[in-house]
Amino acid sequence: MYEKLRIIFSIPELRKKVMLTLGLLAIYRIGFHIPLPMIATDLGASAGGGGAADFLEKVSLFAASDLRQATIFGLGIMPYISASIIIQLLGTVYKPLEELKKEGEAGRKKINEYTRYLTVAICIIQSWMYLKFMLMAGGPSGYGLINANFLNASGESLYFGWQIVAVMVMTCGTVFLMWLGEQIDEHGIGNGISLLIMAGILAQMPKALYELVRNMKTELTGLSRGQVGIETLILLAILFIAVVVGVVFITLGQRKIPTQSAKFTRGRRVYGGSRQNLPLRINQAGVMPIIFASSLLMIPSVFFGFMAGQFDTEGSMFKGLNLISLTMGDQTSYFFNLLYVMLIFFFCYFWTAITFNPKEISDNLRDSGTFIPGYRPGKRTTDYIEKVMVRITYVGAGFLALVAIVPTIIYGSLGVPYSIAGFYGGTGLLIAVSVAFDLVQKIDSHLVMRNYRGLLEGAGGGVTPVV
Numbered sequence: 001m002y003e004k005l006r007i008i009f010s011i012p013e014l015r016k017k018v019m020l021t022l023g024l025l026a027i028y029r030i031g032f033h034i035p036l037p038m039i040a041t042d043l044g045a046s047a048g049g050g051g052a053a054d055f056l057e058k059v060s061l062f063a064a065s066d067l068r069q070a071t072i073f074g075l076g077i078m079p080y081i082s083a084s085i086i087i088q089l090l091g092t093v094y095k096p097l098e099e100l101k102k103e104g105e106a107g108r109k110k111i112n113e114y115t116r117y118l119t120v121a122i123c124i125i126q127s128w129m130y131l132k133f134m135l136m137a138g139g140p141s142g143y144g145l146i147n148a149n150f151l152n153a154s155g156e157s158l159y160f161g162w163q164i165v166a167v168m169v170m171t172c173g174t175v176f177l178m179w180l181g182e183q184i185d186e187h188g189i190g191n192g193i194s195l196l197i198m199a200g201i202l203a204q205m206p207k208a209l210y211e212l213v214r215n216m217k218t219e220l221t222g223l224s225r226g227q228v229g230i231e232t233l234i235l236l237a238i239l240f241i242a243v244v245v246g247v248v249f250i251t252l253g254q255r256k257i258p259t260q261s262a263k264f265t266r267g268r269r270v271y272g273g274s275r276q277n278l279p280l281r282i283n284q285a286g287v288m289p290i291i292f293a294s295s296l297l298m299i300p301s302v303f304f305g306f307m308a309g310q311f312d313t314e315g316s317m318f319k320g321l322n323l324i325s326l327t328m329g330d331q332t333s334y335f336f337n338l339l340y341v342m343l344i345f346f347f348c349y350f351w352t353a354i355t356f357n358p359k360e361i362s363d364n365l366r367d368s369g370t371f372i373p374g375y376r377p378g379k380r381t382t383d384y385i386e387k388v389m390v391r392i393t394y395v396g397a398g399f400l401a402l403v404a405i406v407p408t409i410i411y412g413s414l415g416v417p418y419s420i421a422g423f424y425g426g427t428g429l430l431i432a433v434s435v436a437f438d439l440v441q442k443i444d445s446h447l448v449m450r451n452y453r454g455l456l457e458g459a460g461g462g463v464t465p466v467v
Helices: 002-010 012-033 043-047 052-060 078-093 097-102 103-136 160-187 192-204 205-214 230-252 287-310 314-329 335-353 358-367 379-413 418-424 426-449
Strands: 255-261 264-266 269-271 275-281
Touching: 002 012, 002 426, 012 160, 012 192, 012 287, 012 426, 078 097, 078 103, 078 160, 078 335, 097 103, 103 160, 160 192, 192 426, 230 379, 230 426, 255 379, 275 379, 275 426, 287 314, 287 335, 287 379, 314 335, 335 379, 358 379, 379 418, 379 426
Parallel strands: none
Antiparallel strands: 255 275, 264 269
């Protein structure tokens, strides 16, 4: 492995790309230590425990941000991801966008332009809501998070001009991150946006490990909830290895459909007739189902908790809304986990139906003179591909649901903080594994062009895994 790393840095072009990527990622991390000028403290400390703190921690885990810190990069890259998802969904139902997708490079540039405009709009809305949430989370006065020098003369509100400044600074921060991702795509190595998200996830690991070690007891605790003993640490290590192996397996898992090209004669020679495979990913939807399901489950708890705070604590409305908020936010309840699993299955099929078009694949096979043995080109091939995808999506959704609830199980059964339990599954781990494989493949492509072995090739040869 050391020899392969030496080879990577011995190739001038590859070394330049790697160093540029590391430098841009360092700039990205530096921005998380530059707070907004009007903020006196961090949001996580004053949000306390319960729904608000858990909400911030979960969103921060997969948003390439840290919502618990009011910094210039507080929103992270999530607005751009949201805009990309919205544009992609609209592209399946809105005819002009669908036509743009078929125009090749020119259409792709136009769609990217629309995505940037939508990102700015989402940033303005989210940063304004985020600022209001900070103001309301600062204690009885509602302004404990704001530096007193930025409040108006009566001390009852932040100057409106400073509110505009905060919104613009956070919006520009996200736009700058979007630009960083594009620079990594163009001049660095790997997918820029994915690397930013992965860097945000991995940056939280040292703090989580420190909290785990700091609260650890050097004695047997009998796996008592909330106490980290020797056996708890061993169990966490075994679970982490098992989950990572499972995530790698499901990320690389494919269902290969055998195909055969038709034979044709030119002169005295016969061409075609070769056998190939049509690979279908088991986890075709990727990490999107968990993101959608997590987002939907977080919103009701926070929303009903906020609504309950608008009524008298002794009234029936407060008790009813607070009960709904607690029920939706209780991650250890069977209701929460059952709803979580159901949403993951739903979004797996929903996202696969949007992004995977069996008719288009069938038409491409027919146009290239390729067919699936036993199935006539056209509708029968389309139906067969769709049937196979439905079956393997069920398996992928089941495994995705299992990986998604592992952090919840660890968090609920062992009492381990969510900042630690979150690394044992769910969005963070899936993103980290997927991006790591994508990065390795990009590096391998440079090594193979220069007749070197890939990073994942053994001493006796082999092939690089393909997702």
